[in-house]
Amino acid sequence: MPRTVAYKTQIQHLSVLDENGKLDSKLGKDLLSDEQVQQSYEHMTVCRQYDEVAFKLQRSGRMGTFPQNKGQEAAAIGSALAARKGQDWLVPAYRENAALFMHGLPMHSVLTYWMGDERGSQIPEGVKITPLSVPIGTHMLHATGIAWAAKMRKEDSVTLTYFGDGATSEGDFHEAANFAGVLQVPCIFICQNNSWAISVPREKQTASETFAQKALAYGIPTIQVDGNDLFAMYLATKEAHDRARKGEGPTFIEAVTYRLADHTTADDASRYRDTSELDAWKAKDPLIRLRKYLENKGLWDDEKQEALEAKAKAIVQEVVKTAEEMPKPDVTDIFDYTFAEIPESLRVQRDTMRTTSLGQNPDQAGLGARAAR
Amino acid sequence: MAELNLVQSINLALAQEMERDDRVMVLGEDVGLNGGVFRVTDGLQKRFGEDRVVDTPLAESGILGTSIGLAINGMLPVPEIQFEGFLGPAYDQIVHHAGRMRNRTRGAVTVPLTVRVPVGGGIHAPELHSDSPEAIYSHHVGIKVVMPSTPYDAKGLLLAAIRDPDPVIFFEPKRVYRSYKEHVPEDDYTVEIGEAKVLSEGEDVTVITWGATVFQALAALDELPEDVSVELIDMRTIYPMDEDTIVESVQKTGRCVIVHEAARTAGMGAEIATILQEKCFLHLEAPVQRVTGFDTVMPYYKLENHYLPEAPRIKEAIEQVLAY
Incomplete structure (x- = not known):
């Protein structure tokens, strides 16, 4: 037999809660408690409000460029629900704020960051989150390394890293996945396939039928999930998390979702994206289907919705207040955190706020010698 | 006290630090079973296991x-x-992540790592195995850059680098790897990052260099008349630079020759010359001279010795500075 099959596989697609809020009775059974679902819905609503307010802050000149998260809340929350706050690591890009807030990042931190202040990335002690990562794909290697360290130190800790579909075109993604596969580290790669990398559609990003199959090349178990389905995201992440804790290595999850907003506030998606496509995805909004689910179960009504929206507004208002009322950072911060101990030449720059030498130490320049001549 | 070459000294430092601190890990291409292509990590995997010495x-x-x-x-x-020529793919991670993390998180997240990199030419290596990129990494913030030239300094600087709370690039001049042996104490000692070493004290001219060209400078000194008094300084650390030592020396001698393997344009020589004209302006008796690699590609090995600042070029520059 000169030609045999060397390798054969298939990619599963997982869906538990459909667009109409109908739960798969078998897969969804006892998966999440009513309380968990309700809390998730409430958190999603708060995060959606946060996102809308952040947009307005940028438009009114109170904040710089901001990448909206709108539409991707279920992918963030569903996965983060399966992880343990303060014990598992989250290594984010910038479109999974909801997961970060669940794991202890103060909500004002993300606004502080996009307001141009590094203190927004000053992760509080005990919070197992790395700062938002703007360059695409480079942070996945850090996730592999963090998970590797957990394995080395025999810590019961799993690392979740988030990135977009475009990031899978970066070399660092492939190196991160390859290292994770070879070293069998407890890392979960969560690809938020939102169809667009700024203006480039997924068809131009890759010739692969799925993003999930990219992980096959690295020997990593992989799955495609309805990313707008809280239950499916939780289930897939929980399974990955269980495997990781048992020492069975990394998992790749392709969360099929959609960026309902522009790439950032500096972008205008109408230049490259059809309204019809956007409208079709609006119907698949993770909030709509979760509300339908809760309503169907008799756990939700208009009154509760109104109360929640009022609560979300109040929470976000308070968060914005905290971010905006932060005093301007000390200019010496730009020097003081470069090294643990400031080098002498940098200390001079800090103390004088000059990079010129004249006027600083005339004796050293030999000007004292000139005066004497 | 053992007589060790540079390879053995670095190996000893790694072994001792791995013994002392179980957080220390060695990782890279061929560093385990094979002991590294230069055998710098030889025997470490056998001693510390595949988890801590990772291929x-x-x-x-x-x-x-x-x-x-x-x-x-x-x-x-x-x-x-494995070679400095392969730092390119890692540049982004070193410069934009390792170097910036402390600052961009205002001290919340730090990256204490030491990247070991064989550097420089002179060993008839393949293409892209002989470059000297120390200026590139010194230009970027948040990274310390060291290049010891002796077995003694290598051990002390490596221990200091591993214990440093910030990222350090530890360049190892491969031309020196097996060129000679010297006494390297078994004891735990460090050489402080940021401290240059005056190899010979002198009155007439200062020669500033680091890495393998230290030995080319020494050879040049041997060829000079006995009445020429040269102060030879081995920088050892490229960033943060020991400005005090070089300024003090040039204020004394009034003349200076800077020697490095890397190309001249925007090399560390440019930075040093600028510091000297800022801080020794009225002490200078002659223009500061640079003896460096040319602003060309580092040639393949048939011509590499024409590119490298060898002893005759250094000697000539010293004579010209003295005659000015």
């Missing part, structure tokens, strides 16, 4: 990027990049 996949960005993660989560990684 990684062949990917430099991967080695550096995962080292950053290891460092963030409590380990002290000592990755090896």
Whole structure:
């Protein structure tokens, strides 16, 4: 037999809660408690409000460029629900704020960051989150390394890293996945396939039928999930998390979702994206289907919705207040955190706020010698 | 006290630090079973196991990027990049992540790692195995750059680098790897990062260099008339630079020749010359001279000795500065 099959596989697609809020009775059974679902819905609503307010802050000149998260809340929350706050690591890009807030990042931190202040990335002690990562794909290697360290130190800790579909075109993604596969580290790669990398559609990003199959090349178990389905995201992440804790290595999850907003506030998606496509995805909004689910179960009504929206507004208002009322950072911060101990030449720059030498130490320049001549 | 060459001295430092601190890990291409292509990590895997001395996949960005993660989560990684010519793929991780992390998180996330990199020419190596990129990494913030030239300094500087809370690039001049042996104490000692060493005191001219060209400078000194008094300084650390030592010396001698293998344009010689004209302006008796690699590609080995600043070029520059 000169030609045999060397390798054969298939990619599963997982869906538990459909667009109409109908739960798969078998897969969804006892998966999440009513309380968990309700809390998730409430958190999603708060995060959606946060996102809308952040947009307005940028438009009114109170904040710089901001990448909206709108539409991707279920992918963030569903996965983060399966992880343990303060014990598992989250290594984010910038479109999974909801997961970060669940794991202890103060909500004002993300606004502080996009307001141009590094203190927004000053992760509080005990919070197992790395700062938002703007360059695409480079942070996945850090996730592999963090998970590797957990394995080395025999810590019961799993690392979740988030990135977009475009990031899978970066070399660092492939190196991160390859290292994770070879070293069998407890890392979960969560690809938020939102169809667009700024203006480039997924068809131009890759010739692969799925993003999930990219992980096959690295020997990593992989799955495609309805990313707008809280239950499916939780289930897939929980399974990955269980495997990781048992020492069975990394998992790749392709969360099929959609960026309902522009790439950032500096972008205008109408230049490259059809309204019809956007409208079709609006119907698949993770909030709509979760509300339908809760309503169907008799756990939700208009009154509760109104109360929640009022609560979300109040929470976000308070968060914005905290971010905006932060005093301007000390200019010496730009020097003081470069090294643990400031080098002498940098200390001079800090103390004088000059990079010129004249006027600083005339004796050293030999000007004292000139005066004497 | 043992007589060790540079390779053996670095090996000893790694072994002693791995023994002392179980957070220390060695990782890179061929560093385990094979002991590294220069055998710098020879025997470490056998002694400390495959978990702590790791043969990684062949990917430099991967080695550096995962080292950053290891460092963030409590380990002290000592990755090896096999040759300086392969630093390119790791550049982004070193410069934009390792170097910036402390600052961009205002001290919340730090990256204590030491990247070991064989550097420089003169050993008839293949293409892209002989470059000197120390200026590139000194230009970027948040990274310390060292290049010891002697077995004694290598051990002390490596221990200091691994114990440093910030990322350090530890360049190892491969031309010196097996060129000679000297006494290297078994004891635990460090050589402070940021301190230059005056190899010979002199009155007439200061020669500033580092890495393998230290030995070319010494050879040049041997060829000078006995009445010429040269102060030879081995920088040892490229960044943060020991400005005090070089300024003090040039204020004394009034003349200076800077020697490095890297190309001249925007090399460290330019930075040093500028510091000297800022801080020794009225002490200078002659223009500061640079003896460096040319602003060309580092040639393949048939012509590499024409590119490298060898002793005759250094001697000539010293004579010209003295005659000015």
